[in-house]
Amino acid sequence: MPLTFRIESAIDGALARAGGGAPPPRLTSALHHAVKPGGARIRPTISLSVALACGDDDPGTADRAAAAIELIHCASLVHDDLPCFDDAAIRRGKLTVHRAYSEPLAVLAGDSLIILAFEELSRATPARGLPLVAELARFTGMPHGICAGQGWESEDEIDLATYHRAKTGALFTAATRMGAIAAGHDPEPWTELGARIGEAFQVADDLLDATQTEMQTGKPMGQDALHDRPSAVGQLGIPGAIRRLEDILSGAIASIPACPGEAMLAAMVRKTAERLTPVHHRTPAE
Amino acid sequence: MPLTFRIESAIDGALARAGGGAPPPRLTSALHHAVKPGGARIRPTISLSVALACGDDDPGTADRAAAAIELIHCASLVHDDLPCFDDAAIRRGKLTVHRAYSEPLAVLAGDSLIILAFEELSRATPARGLPLVAELARFTGMPHGICAGQGWESEDEIDLATYHRAKTGALFTAATRMGAIAAGHDPEPWTELGARIGEAFQVADDLLDATQTEMQTGKPMGQDALHDRPSAVGQLGIPGAIRRLEDILSGAIASIPACPGEAMLAAMVRKTAERLTPVHHRTPAE
Numbered sequence: 395m396p397l398t399f400r401i402e403s404a405i406d407g408a409l410a411r412a413g414g415g416a417p418p419p420r421l422t423s424a425l426h427h428a429v430k431p432g433g434a435r436i437r438p439t440i441s442l443s444v445a446l447a448c449g450d451d452d453p454g455t456a457d458r459a460a461a462a463i464e465l466i467h468c469a470s471l472v473h474d475d476l477p478c479f480d481d482a483a484i485r486r487g488k489l490t491v492h493r494a495y496s497e498p499l500a501v502l503a504g505d506s507l508i509i510l511a512f513e514e515l516s517r518a519t520p521a522r523g524l525p526l527v528a529e530l531a532r533f534t535g536m537p538h539g540i541c542a543g544q545g546w547e548s549e550d551e552i553d554l555a556t557y558h559r560a561k562t563g564a565l566f567t568a569a570t571r572m573g574a575i576a577a578g579h580d581p582e583p584w585t586e587l588g589a590r591i592g593e594a595f596q597v598a599d600d601l602l603d604a605t606q607t608e609m610q611t612g613k614p615m616g617q618d619a620l621h622d623r624p625s626a627v628g629q630l631g632i633p634g635a636i637r638r639l640e641d642i643l644s645g646a647i648a649s650i651p652a653c654p655g656e657a658m659l660a661a662m663v664r665k666t667a668e669r670l671t672p673v674h675h676r677t678p679a680e
Numbered sequence: 681m682p683l684t685f686r687i688e689s690a691i692d693g694a695l696a697r698a699g700g701g702a703p704p705p706r707l708t709s710a711l712h713h714a715v716k717p718g719g720a721r722i723r724p725t726i727s728l729s730v731a732l733a734c735g736d737d738d739p740g741t742a743d744r745a746a747a748a749i750e751l752i753h754c755a756s757l758v759h760d761d762l763p764c765f766d767d768a769a770i771r772r773g774k775l776t777v778h779r780a781y782s783e784p785l786a787v788l789a790g791d792s793l794i795i796l797a798f799e800e801l802s803r804a805t806p807a808r809g810l811p812l813v814a815e816l817a818r819f820t821g822m823p824h825g826i827c828a829g830q831g832w833e834s835e836d837e838i839d840l841a842t843y844h845r846a847k848t849g850a851l852f853t854a855a856t857r858m859g860a861i862a863a864g865h866d867p868e869p870w871t872e873l874g875a876r877i878g879e880a881f882q883v884a885d886d887l888l889d890a891t892q893t894e895m896q897t898g899k900p901m902g903q904d905a906l907h908d909r910p911s912a913v914g915q916l917g918i919p920g921a922i923r924r925l926e927d928i929l930s931g932a933i934a935s936i937p938a939c940p941g942e943a944m945l946a947a948m949v950r951k952t953a954e955r956l957t958p959v960h961h962r963t964p965a966e
Contacts, residue, residue: 416842417823421831425822473791478783497764499834501787502827505759505794509821512798516814524809528802535795536711537703541788545707548785556702 400453401438404461405429408514412506424495424503425510429468433486434669437569438464440591443662444573444584447655455518456576459526462511463569466530469507470540470565472500479544480617508534518576525575533568540564547621554629558596559589566592583651587659590646591666597639600625604632643667686739687724690747691715694800698792710781710789711796715754719772720955723855724750726877729948730859730870733941741804742862745812748797749855752816755793756826756851758786765830766903794820804862811861819854826850833907840915844882845875852878869937873945876932877952883925886911890918929953 409429413422438460445456475482475490477497482490492500515526533539543561546552570588571581603618604627618625626635647660695715699708724746731742761768761776763783768776778786801812819825829847832838856874857867889904890913904911912921933946 412822415823417828418831418835420834421822421828469791473787476787478787496834499831501759501762501764502831504791505755506822506827506831508791508794509817509825509827512813513817513821516810516817518810520810521806523813524802524804524806527798527810527813531795531799531802535799536698536707536792537701539795541792541795542703542707545704545785545788545792548706548782549704 397439397442398435400442400457401435401460401464402432404438404457404514405432405464408461408465408510411513412510420495421499421502421506424491424499425506427488427494428472428491428503428507429465431486432464432468435464436595436666436669437467437565439662440566440588440666441569441573441576443655443659444570444587445577447653447659448574448577448579449654450577452519452522452576452578455522455526456573458514458518459572459576462514462526462530463565463572465507465511465514466534466540467565469504469511470534470544472507473504474544476500480621482617522575522578526572529568529572529575529581533564533571538564554626558593558626562596562599563589563592566595586649587646587651587663590642590649591663594639594642594646594667597626597635597642600627601632601635601639603627683725683728684721686728686743687721687746687750688718690724690743690800691718691750694747694751694796697799698796706781707785707788707792710777710785711792713774713780714758714777714789714793715751717772718750718754721750722881722952722955723753723851725948726852726874726952727855727859727862729941729945730856730873731863733939733945734860734863734865735940736863738805738808738862738864741808741812742859744800744804745858745862748800748812748816749851749858751793751797751800752820753851755790755797756820756830758793759790760830762786766907768903808861808864812858815854815858815861815867819850819857824850840912844879844912848882848885849875849878852881872935873932873937873949876928876935877949880925880928880932880953883912883921883928886913887918887921887925889913 409426412425441460441463442456445459450456471485472491474480475485476492483493484490488494490500491503511530512527515523515530518526534541536542538560540561543557543564546557546560567585567588570584574581574584600618603616603625618628626638630638643663646663650656650659695712698711727746727749728742731745736742757771758777760766761771762778769779770776777789797816798813801809801816804812820827822828824846826847829843829850832843832846853871853874856870860867860870886904889902889911904914912924916924929949932949936942936945
């Protein structure tokens with residue numbers, strides 16, 4: 395079964411449960427708007443790929459873990475787009491939730507999606523569900539998850555590596571580790587792969603923000619410079635950031651633990667790298 | 681050990697974990713501001729009281745359940761106070777989180793506290809942890825939890841009972857049910873007690889909002905009328921709402937399941953009722 399089908403089915407199942415009974419219609423609609431149609435679903439793809447590499451002996455749990463990661467990622471996008479943060483009008487080529495609905499409904503949609511992510515994990519096989527809850531909380535909350543990463547933007551003194559590791563890297567690390575746990579494996583050997591993919595993704599995102607147009611990406615660009623946010627491009631320049639991205643991706647592939655699905659996973663990382671190539675291909679070194 | 685001590689210790693433990701390592705200092709401080717010092721801690725008191733009535737054979741799990749409920753309650757207050765909802769300046773006699781820190785930090789503090797609540801449950805005894813996660817999610821998210829309740833405020837057509845049951849009642853129902861689960865008991869017989877306490881609390885809150893001053897309560901009053909929100913006072917008038925409150929509390933005490941701690945629990949409900957008496961004592965019928 396293609397990963398995309400599994401991921402969308404798991405997400406649709408979660409949304410159907412959140413919209414069951416007779417819930418408030420506009421908030422229900424706002425949840426759909428925030429989650430469907432998705433972006434590249436990179437995080438759940440990584441999570442399911444690791445679960446498959448680990449034998450995928452419990453597909454229901456692996457699907458729920460993947461859905462949980464994507465739901466909480468969507469929640470973070472909805473809250474990041476709010477007027478008090480990026481004040482973004484466009485996300486994934488359509489209006490952001492607060493523009494399409496309202497600011498109250500965007501706050502509530504984010505909250506509901508965070509809770510829905512944990513609710514999905516509560517439906518996992520019992521012995522694996524609670525460790526998955528612990529992982530998701532660890533990599534999304536305080537002190538080191540994506541909330542902490544966003545929190546660093548309110549500080550005067552900020553370490554770029556710490557900031558990126560929490561804001562962007564944490565959920566990629568959660569993805570590889572949760573994929574392993576969902577398949578009954580030790581998550582530790584999978585930590586580095588997630589961290590490196592996350593690092594690559596952040597550098598690529600900084601490069602996109604600095605070089606692409608809103609027309610090309612479907613969201614407002616130049617936000618880092620506009621909001622005076624720390625970025626790899628600001629620190630290393632464009633050529634330096636491109637070299638950094640190449641190094642990180644090589645390291646990611648090298649870090650994949652020996653396992654039956656090793657070649658498939660390396661292909662997945664290479665495919666993720668290709669997604670980051672709009673900038674990659676324009677490096678003067680090539 | 682007094683319940684208050686257990687509750688505050690459990691909350692302090694959670695906050696210490698959220699503030700461990702080297703997290704962003706202002707967000708860490710905002711979490712403390714949102715949670716300490718607390719209000720009456722009514723929800724965790726109910727939860728622990730039910731756990732005790734059920735034998736309290738796993739105090740660590742009961743404490744984590746109580747802390748989780750209070751943390752998510754505090755999260756809901758922080759988000760409810762935001763400019764796009766109540767735009768409140770004062771909560772529990774001090775500045776609200778967005779006024780004391782900033783709007784971004786208030787959004788993040790709420791998100792972090794939601795996640796921290798689930799993280800606390802991930803530390804419960806494994807066999808009880810996952811059912812507790814399911815309960816907390818069910819009564820806080822969509823379609824019937826406190827997020828849904830708040831979501832009804834964005835609808836033109838609204839059923840008052842459905843709205844109150846979700847917005848305020850849900851977390852009281854979670855409190856009694858989670859107390860039972862934490863002590864290894866079936867939650868079903870405890871549902872009605874939580875629902876009735878929640879109903880009483882909502883009617884009392886509507887009465888306070890309609891009749892008290894900001895000086896007496898430490899938060900802005902008259903918000904229901906100001907925001908044109910549905911309320912028991914608006915629907916029944918003040919005398920009608922007071923009669924309703926008395927009926928509900930009698931029903932709550934009558935609903936307590938036969939158990940060794942039955943008398944203690946009835947006393948707890950009566951004490952909760954006394955907390956609601958500023959209005960109760962001024963009824964013309966007395």
